[in-house]
Amino acid sequence: MSLKKTSLFEKHVSLKAKLAEFGGYEMPIQYTSVKEEVLAVRNMVGMFDVSHMGEFWVSGPEALKFVDYLVTNDVASAPIGKAIYSPLCRPDGTIVDDLIVYKLENERILICVNASNIAKDWSWISSHVGSFNCSLINKSDEISLLAVQGPLAEDVLCRIGLDSNLLKELSYYEVRSSTYRNEKIVLARTGYTGEDGFEVFAPHATIAILWDKLIDEKTTPCGLAARDVLRTEVCYPLYGHEIHDHNTPLDAGLKWTVRFQKEKFIGKEALLKHTPTTKLIKLTCKSGIPRQGHNIVNLQHESLGSVTSGTHSVTLGMGIGLALVDAKKYIAERPCHIIIRDKEHDIAIQDKPFVKGGHK
Amino acid sequence: MANNIPNNLKFTKEHEWIKVEGTTGIIGITDFAQSALGDIVFVELPEIGKKLALGKTFGVVESIKSVSDLYAPVSGEVIERNENVIEKPDLINKSPYDQWLIKIKIQNPSEIATLLGPEEYSGVCH
Structure with a gap:
């Protein structure tokens, strides 16, 4: 099966991005360095072509x-x-x-x-x-999506001519219809990085203009590798990792997204009766890097579950991971370890996301 | 992509280099390897005294998003490790041929003939 390309594909090629398959699309994974791209988003501003989204x-x-x-x-x-x-x-x-x-x-x-x-x-x-x-x-094939993320996101979008009042007024997780050069766009203060930032839904040609203007404003193009590090640092789940076809929101730390006070929604009855089988934990490791599939064990070396997302945190300079562990066997406060290449490593369980992020 | 290949080294197709000095082999990863990996953030090396077998894994280099095994270019016993790169793995990105990983006592010099020369190695860098 041939891979689909986003409307910005040629721009990624001309920037010599490393490309790889993601969700059926040939996507930019990194441009210069994952580290530089992560730091650009945490400290300045970066942009992601996420037009593969539906x-x-x-x-x-x-x-x-x-x-x-x-x-x-x-x-x-x-x-x-x-x-x-x-x-x-x-x-x-x-x-x-x-x-x-x-x-x-x-x-x-x-x-x-x-x-x-x-x-x-x-x-x-x-x-x-x-x-x-x-x-x-x-409208997945007709809409491109650009995520502009970082403390300077509002600034650069204002400079390239998006509605400055709207940029200022929008709060975190708010959305409005707007226009850019007479084209209808949707502007939202959302993202997947934990930083302040915006997502712009627009026709392909409009997104291409925004991309070029943002490059002129020194916005750092960022690939999906940096995006994955950023979202893991702030503990946002990713479909296919923490959540998937065979678990429920209650098994993955997403109880807050299930509103039982609603009169009716698909899954309500089952979820009301469901006892979570797993718990999502956040762990840091100083002596190795947690990777998906690594086992988590208790002091008796009994397997509790495994890492669903793991990486080196650029912001913290150490290994971080999210893991789904058995809700019955896992006991908070009791030490556990991660097994990396047949060796047990110490981990620390964290209550809060690894990185706070600066979103408004 | 960076692809500096010094003339005085031998190579594996898995992108390790080895410099032979008498019975000592100095082993690292190539410029091509460090560039393909990207920001290197973790290195795991064998203890001194560990015996390596030709073609078998002896350690790991990890970039932010990937894990790569290291393969022994020849058999031998580890006599020294570069503790600098364990402390500061990004040194490998900066100078992959100065920042060796381990030194070994070569067990069987005839294995050296199985390695790639610079020209052959450039053929596997793509």
Whole structure:
């Protein structure tokens, strides 16, 4: 199967980015150095071509009712102009995908989903429209998405001519429709890095102009490797790692995204009855780098679970990891170890994300 | 991509280099390897006295996002480790041919003939 390319592909090639497959797309993994790219986002500003992500529009009188029924988080009572992170569950509580709902209006809602799940989500969501009075369109191939992240994100976007009042007014996880050079865009103060920053949904040609202008403003192009380090440092889950087709939000530290006070949503009954089988823990390791699949063991050398995401933290200068461990066998406060290449290494369990991030 | 290949070294197709000085072999990773790995953040090397077998793994270099095994270019016993690169792994990115990883006492000099010369090695760098 040939890989898809985003509209900015030629720009990545001309910048000599290292490219690799991700979610069916040939994506930039790194441009110069993962370390420099991570530091650019934490300290200055970086940008990511995340056009591989999928975009579905839901519109019509019952758009809000439908989306609120689909997802576990509360979209109905959120104010207009809010972005809401949520899992999308099956009736048995397992996770189809995690996504962001952009509530632009009650009757006009944008859903942004993972690239690798576009086809699965589309078939899942469209099969549930049923009697809801709303329409659904998949705009994934027509919309590009640029994430501009870091403490200087507002500054650079203002300098290249985005609506400066809007940039200033938008709070964290808020979204508005806007225009850029007479083209309609969607501007959101969201991202996947823990830093302040924005995501811009726009037609391909508009994103290409933004990219070039941001390069002129010395915004650092950043690849998916830096993005993965940044999200792991702030402990954001990634589909296929912490969450997947066979676990529920309650098994992966996402209880806060399941709003049982909602009258009705897919998976509610199963999740109400579900006792979590795993717990998501955050660990640091000074003598080695946690990697996906490494085992976590207790003092009796009994396996408790394994690492779901692990990397060297550029910001902290040590190994960090997220792991799913057995909810019964894992006992907080009791020391555990990570097994790296047949050797037990000390780890410290953290209560808070490894890096705080500077988001507003 | 960086691809500096010194003339006085021998190479493996897994991108280690070895400099032979009498019965001592000095081993590191090539410029091509460090560039392909990116920012190196962790190095695991064998203890002094450990016996290495030709073609078998003897340690690990890790970049932020990847883990790569190190393969012994020839058999021998570890006589010295470069503690500097364990402390500061990014030194390997800066000067891969000055920053050797280990020195070994070569067990079987005839194995040296199995290694790649600079020209042959440049053929596997792509």
